[in-house]
Amino acid sequence: xxxxxxxxxxxxxxIIPSDKKNCKSYETxxxxxxxxxxxxxxxxxxxxxxxxxxxxxxxxKSLLNINYKVPxxxxxxxxxxxxxTTSPRNPRCCWVSLNHIKHYERQEExxxxxFDNNTSIVLEISYQSFANQFYRATRLLLILKTKKNLxx
Numbered sequence: 001x002x003x004x005x006x007x008x009x010x011x012x013x014x015i016i017p018s019d020k021k022n023c024k025s026y027e028t029x030x031x032x033x034x035x036x037x038x039x040x041x042x043x044x045x046x047x048x049x050x051x052x053x054x055x056x057x058x059x060x061k062s063l064l065n066i067n068y069k070v071p072x073x074x075x076x077x078x079x080x081x082x083x084x085t086t087s088p089r090n091p092r093c094c095w096v097s098l099n100h101i102k103h104y105e106r107q108e109e110x111x112x113x114x115f116d117n118n119t120s121i122v123l124e125i126s127y128q129s130f131a132n133q134f135y136r137a138t139r140l141l142l143i144l145k146t147k148k149n150l151x152x
Contacts, residue, residue: 006034008045008074008082008097013115014123015041015082015095028100028117038095039088042072049075053088063143064136071098071137079144083137085125094123098137104130
């Protein structure tokens with residue numbers, strides 16, 4: 001079944017493009033086929049939580065002092081952070097949830113990502129690039145947690 005609407009949620013592990021117009025969302029218990037590309041899903045999910053992809057991206061750029069392949073906070077309260085595997089403009093860009101990564105390892109020229117639901121997937125991204133993206137997203141999470149603690 002192909003869904004026209006989809007919102008990233010706490011169960012979303014990774015969003016992977018199928019072709020130029022469709023993508024798959026792997027969740028903790030199911031695989032969802034969506035009639036949209038990943039960046040549209042990211043943007044619409046950000047909007048449903050009161051912002052936009054551009055707004056979230058600009059915020060992350062400012063917090064992390066970086067300009068490309070920026071991780072973004074989809075939703076602050078549950079600390080939902082996703083990061084891209086390539087430039088978000090690239091139609092092959094996947095978006096990975098930081099919250100569900102158990103560990104990752106090199107698999108030839110790609111990276112195998114293991115999730116907390118005991119599943120794994122091979123992504124077309126070098127181990128070093130994935131490690132860098134994971135690090136950036138983790139820094140963003142740390143900044144978010146620090147800011148939340150200052151408000152308490």
